[in-house]
Structures are given as C-alpha cells and as structure tokens.
Amino acid sequence: MPNMNERLAHVGSGFAKFLTPPEPDVIRFTVGQPDFDTPSSIVEAAKDALDRGETAYTRPQGSVELCQAVSSHLERYNIHRDHDDVLITPGCKQALFYSMITLLNPGDEVLLLSPAWPSYDGMLRLLGVTPIHVPVLQHNYHPDFDALASAVTSKTTAIILNSPNNPTGAVYTSSEIERLTAFSVEHDLWIIDDMIYANLTWTDEGYSSPTQFEGGAGRTVSIGGWSKGWSMTGWRLGWITGPTRVMTNVKTVNASSATHVPTFLMPAAKHAFDAMDDVERMKKEFAKRRMLIHEGFQSLPGVNVPEPEGAFYMFCDIRGTGMSDTEFALRAMEEARVQCIPGSLMPGGEGFIRISYATSEENINEGVRRLKQWLEELQ
Numbered sequence: 001m002p003n004m005n006e007r008l009a010h011v012g013s014g015f016a017k018f019l020t021p022p023e024p025d026v027i028r029f030t031v032g033q034p035d036f037d038t039p040s041s042i043v044e045a046a047k048d049a050l051d052r053g054e055t056a057y058t059r060p061q062g063s064v065e066l067c068q069a070v071s072s073h074l075e076r077y078n079i080h081r082d083h084d085d086v087l088i089t090p091g092c093k094q095a096l097f098y099s100m101i102t103l104l105n106p107g108d109e110v111l112l113l114s115p116a117w118p119s120y121d122g123m124l125r126l127l128g129v130t131p132i133h134v135p136v137l138q139h140n141y142h143p144d145f146d147a148l149a150s151a152v153t154s155k156t157t158a159i160i161l162n163s164p165n166n167p168t169g170a171v172y173t174s175s176e177i178e179r180l181t182a183f184s185v186e187h188d189l190w191i192i193d194d195m196i197y198a199n200l201t202w203t204d205e206g207y208s209s210p211t212q213f214e215g216g217a218g219r220t221v222s223i224g225g226w227s228k229g230w231s232m233t234g235w236r237l238g239w240i241t242g243p244t245r246v247m248t249n250v251k252t253v254n255a256s257s258a259t260h261v262p263t264f265l266m267p268a269a270k271h272a273f274d275a276m277d278d279v280e281r282m283k284k285e286f287a288k289r290r291m292l293i294h295e296g297f298q299s300l301p302g303v304n305v306p307e308p309e310g311a312f313y314m315f316c317d318i319r320g321t322g323m324s325d326t327e328f329a330l331r332a333m334e335e336a337r338v339q340c341i342p343g344s345l346m347p348g349g350e351g352f353i354r355i356s357y358a359t360s361e362e363n364i365n366e367g368v369r370r371l372k373q374w375l376e377e378l379q
Contacts, residue, residue: 011122018329018341027367028339029355032166032313034231036285039278042230046268054264060255062088062239062266069270070239077198078212079222085247088266090258092196092225092238097123098257099221099240102249103190104129108157111189113143114348115315117166121347132156133347140306141168141315143176148183158190159183163207164197164310167346167354171201171309177208185215193222196238197311199229199279202287207310218243228311229279230272237261237269286312286357289364293357296368301375312358315343319351321375329353336374338367 019030061067067086074081089095096119104110106128112120114133124131134151137144148159161180163172172180184191191210198207210216225238240250254260290308297305302320318328325342332338343349357364 010125022339026337030339033233036231036282038232039275042268042272045271049264049267058263060260066266066270069273073273077209079209081241086241089238091236095223095238095240098250098253099192101253109155111159115346135348141170152187160192162194168315169308169313171203174205174208178213181210181213181216191220195224201310203309289357293364314355316353336370
C-alpha cells in the first residue's frame with residue numbers, strides 16, 4: 001500500500017482526551033467555550049440572510065461590508081489595516097494555519113511561549129516546521145526574555161504570541177509587547193499574533209498589538225474571530241489581516257482550500273460588532289467568576305495560582321499536593337468528580353493543571369468544594 005504523511009506521527013491530539021463530555025455528575029473545568037448562547041440578534045441576522053436567499057458563492061475573502069467592519073473593529077486595538085487586507089476564515093484555527101502556510105517553510109523554527117496551546121505545535125509539525133518551546137516565567141507566566149534570546153537560531157523564522165493567553169490566562173503588558181516586537185525586529189522574525197481573547201482582559205492595560213510599535217506593522221499577522229467574545233464557537237468564523245504582501249498570498253491559500261465561509265453567516269458576523277452590549281454583559285460575568293474561582297483555588301491545600309489576567313483560564317501549580325499533574329487530573333475526575341486538564345499535555349506545563357471558568361458560579365462553588373474536601377481527606 002502507498003505510504004501516508006509521515007509527519008502525522010509527530011502530531012499530538014492536544015486536550016482531546018480530557019475534553020470528552022463526562023458523566024452528568026462531574027463538574028467540568030475543561031472546555032474553553034463560553035456557556036452563554038450566541039446573542040439572539042446575531043442569530044436573527046443569520047436567519048434573515050437565509051430568508052433573503054444568501055446561499056450562493058460570494059467574494060472569497062468575505063463580503064466587502066464584513067471586511068470593512070472587521071477593519072473598523074480592529075482600530076480600537078490600534079491595528080490599522082485596509083479592509084482589502086482582511087480575510088474571513090472558517091474559524092481562528094484556520095486563520096492560524098493560513099498564516100503558517102504563507103510565512104513558513106519546512107525546516108524553519110518557530111518560537112512558542114511555553115506552555116502554549118497545543119494546536120500551534122500540531123499545525124507547525126504538519127508543515128515540517130519545528131516548534132521551539134521557550135518557558136515563560138513561572139510566577140506570572142509572562143515572557144522570559146533571557147530564555148527567548150537563548151532559543152534563537154539561524155533557522156528561527158517567527159514567534160507566535162497569544163495574549164490573553166490560553167492556557168495560562170496571562171496578559172502581556174504593553175512594554176512586554178513592545179520588547180517582543182523589538183526582539184522580532186532584531187532577529188528579523190514574523191510575528192503571528194493570536195488575539196482571539198483580546199476583548200476578555202482583566203488588567204488595566206488590556207490587550208496590546210505589536211503593530212503599534214516600531215517595526216511591528218510590517219511583520220505582524222493579526223488573527224482573531226468571533227468564537228470567544230461573542231460566544232460563537234460553533235459558527236466557525238475567524239479573521240486574518242496583515243501587510244498587503246502577506247495577505248496577497250493568504251488569499252491564494254484560501255482560494256485553494258476553503259473558498260469562503262458560509263455566505264449567510266457574513267451579515268450575522270457583521271452585525272456582531274453592533275452587539276457589543278452583549279459582549280460586555282458576558283465579560284462582566286466572566287470577571288465575577290474569575291475572582292470567585294481564583295479565591296476558591298487559592299484555598300486548596302498544595303495548590304498555588306497566580307491571579308488570572310485574561311481569557312477564562314487559570315493555570316494552577318499543583319506540585320504542592322505531591323501528585324503529578326496527570327495523576328491529579330485522573331484522581332480528581334474519579335475521586336472528586338471534577339474534570340480538569342493536566343499541564344503536561346503541553347511542553348512546559350508539567351506540574352500544573354489548566355482550569356476553565358467558562359461555567360456557572362454554582363458549578364465553580366461546587367467544584368471547589370469537592371476538590372477541597374478531596375485534598376483535605378488525602379492529607
């Protein structure tokens with residue numbers, strides 16, 4: 001029989017094993033998905049487009065109106081891109097893959113601030129690119145610039161940023177983003193900026209884009225979407241934008257793969273930018289949950305948790321319990337009936353667990369109660 005792609009043998013399955021829906025009595029602190037319905041006005045906009053018969057092929061990069069709306073939305077983050085340099089993708093993950101296909105060649109190396117979302121590693125390996133996992137500072141999960149400087153080689157081509165961060169919940173400061181931009185200029189690196197959680201920040205500064213700093217605009221590809229902030233994960237809608245010379249090639253990649261996202265979803269995506277009150281309502285709920293769950297986990301014996309700064313994740317140091325992260329996750333599931341994700345599924349995450357607080361206050365309180373009782377009994 002013919003051979004298959006040998007690179008697949010080096011691609012992991014990420015969090016899949018621990019994202020399987022558990023039995024009904026289990027408290028889930030795993031899924032990175034808002035537990036809110038998509039705002040009803042967005043749903044109605046999609047229905048209206050269907051009723052108008054918007055079901056045929058359309059402009060491959062997305063309607064002009066939608067691309068203009070994305071361009072205008074990005075202005076709030078000091079990202080200045082013409083609407084013709086915006087392309088709508090089938091989800092943020094596809095946009096990331098487009099950027100990698102466009103910017104990277106087999107044999108290149110890409111810096112990841114580790115622990116990093118596992119899909120970065122998998123996508124890079126599919127392309128024959130080597131991910132270089134550079135550990136972050138453990139006390140706050142922010143960049144370790146000495147470690148970054150030591151990781152650069154002649155093969156280093158790009159760095160992937162994700163702030164607010166999955167899995168750590170860190171939000172890099174403006175001065176750190178400026179320094180990362182200068183680092184990229186010094187070593188002539190592309191910056192792939194995954195800003196999917198940009199509107200879910202709890203710090204005073206919030207999200208900062210590399211494009212606003214010297215040398216950043218010409219080397220940064222900005223990637224985001226509607227999944228997290230608008231609770232639209234299943235809609236599979238993302239965007240990618242960058243310098244014109246990059247986006248010309250991204251359009252070529254898109255034309256040879258997805259053609260375009262569903263036509264009738266484009267008016268709904270555009271309308272989403274008029275539904276920011278719903279986004280703020282969800283954000284306020286996450287902010288309350290963030291304080292509740294951080295206080296709860298800080299009370300657990302053997303667990304230490306830096307205050308989460310963005311997205312809806314906490315990265316918890318459980319080494320004080322005497323268990324490995326995998327043992328902790330498996331036993332918490334079986335003995336406390338709480339589901340969490342072991343950090344060792346990501347290089348640099350050994351001894352930690354990832355917690356998602358995209359769940360109700362009731363679940364947070366019950367999950368913390370169960371874990372506390374379990375850990376105290378073990379002592």
